[in-house]
Amino acid sequence: MxxxxxxxxxxxxxxxxxxxxEEDPDYKTDQYSxxxxxxxxxxxxxxxxxxxxxxxxxxxxNNDFLNVVNSRTSHRIYREENITLRELxxxxxxxxxxxxxxxxxYATLRTVPCGGARHEFELYLCIQHVxxxxxxxxxxxxxxxxxxxxxEKEDVKDFISVSMxxxxxxxxxxxxxxxDMVAYRAEWRYGIYAHRIALVDAGYVSQNIYLACTxxxxxxxxxxxxxxxxxxxxxxxxxxxxxxxxxxxxxRVKDEDHQKELDFYSFxxxxxx
Ligand SMILES: Cc1cc2nc3c(=O)[nH]c(=O)nc-3n(C[C@H](O)[C@H](O)[C@H](O)COP(=O)(O)O)c2cc1C
Numbered sequence: 267m268x269x270x271x272x273x274x275x276x277x278x279x280x281x282x283x284x285x286x287x288e289e290d291p292d293y294k295t296d297q298y299s300x301x302x303x304x305x306x307x308x309x310x311x312x313x314x315x316x317x318x319x320x321x322x323x324x325x326x327x328n329n330d331f332l333n334v335v336n337s338r339t340s341h342r343i344y345r346e347e348n349i350t351l352r353e354l355x356x357x358x359x360x361x362x363x364x365x366x367x368x369x370x371x372y373a374t375l376r377t378v379p380c381g382g383a384r385h386e387f388e389l390y391l392c393i394q395h396v397x398x399x400x401x402x403x404x405x406x407x408x409x410x411x412x413x414x415x416x417x418e419k420e421d422v423k424d425f426i427s428v429s430m431x432x433x434x435x436x437x438x439x440x441x442x443x444x445x446d447m448v449a450y451r452a453e454w455r456y457g458i459y460a461h462r463i464a465l466v467d468a469g470y471v472s473q474n475i476y477l478a479c480t481x482x483x484x485x486x487x488x489x490x491x492x493x494x495x496x497x498x499x500x501x502x503x504x505x506x507x508x509x510x511x512x513x514x515x516x517x518r519v520k521d522e523d524h525q526k527e528l529d530f531y532s533f534x535x536x537x538x539x
Contacts, residue, residue: 295457318355341485344517381463439515485519
């Protein structure tokens with residue numbers, strides 16, 4: 267790329283961040299043009315469905331909010347020990363749990379905020395170390411707080427590596443969450459501005475995963491650098507109407523390992539020194 271191309275692409279990126287006054291005064295999104303709204307959820311495609319437990323009172327959760335907020339950090343060193351199904355259920359509930367319905371089927375109210383309550387994401391999972399679940403590919407069904415198994419796969423390490431763009435430390439994760447953007451769910455309401463809103467929305471989901479993990483004594487890390495094509499293929503997404511844009515591995519962690527990680531990633535902290 268030459269300098270003017272770089273400047274052009276940078277300007278396009280900045281323009282995407284602005285909610286510019288639309289030049290066409292008649293521009294209306296589909297919602298305001300009376301187009302029927304798309305479904306709130308994707309239906310299951312598998313009959314292999316696991317209902318997730320909701321007895322969170324049986325979990326050991328750090329309820330000291332300030333302590334959880336202050337100790338949240340990115341963890342990249344995991345012990346290959348099982349996460350319990352209840353712990354996974356808790357994290358999924360915090361990430362995307364449906365608390366209520368607005369209207370007959372106009373919108374869901376969830377544990378995270380979302381522009382226009384469109385909740386334009388589906389969460390796909392690659393499970394490696396979860397008690398009572400076979401390793402493989404899964405899809406979270408927020409409408410019933412369940413997981414559907416899409417494909418059992420004994421060894422998921424190679425997939426994890428390519429899906430995380432070669433960030434091989436993630437191969438020891440217990441679970442990796444993959445954020446799927448169901449584009450039209452947001453575009454129906456926000457049209458050409460949907461994508462900026464969606465990226466903001468994704469931050470809340472990822473942060474709730476971080477905080478839920480911290481409260482449970484687990485660790486994780488948001489991952490922007492992913493192998494998008496391989497993720498889309500694994501979960502049967504077309505890469506246009508729907509596509510994976512963020513990953514989030516989680517796993518069991520130990521304090522002493524995290525210290526090693528801070529030493530390894532010291533450039534993050536020492537860059538200005
Ligand atoms: C959107 C997003 C994308 C990220 N992508 C990566 C990534 O690809 N690889 C990685 O090792 N860390 C990634 N991180 C983690 C950041 O490096 C980390 O949050 C940052 O260094 C601050 O550290 P902390 O989370 O411990 O406070 C990402 C974080 C966010 C929020």
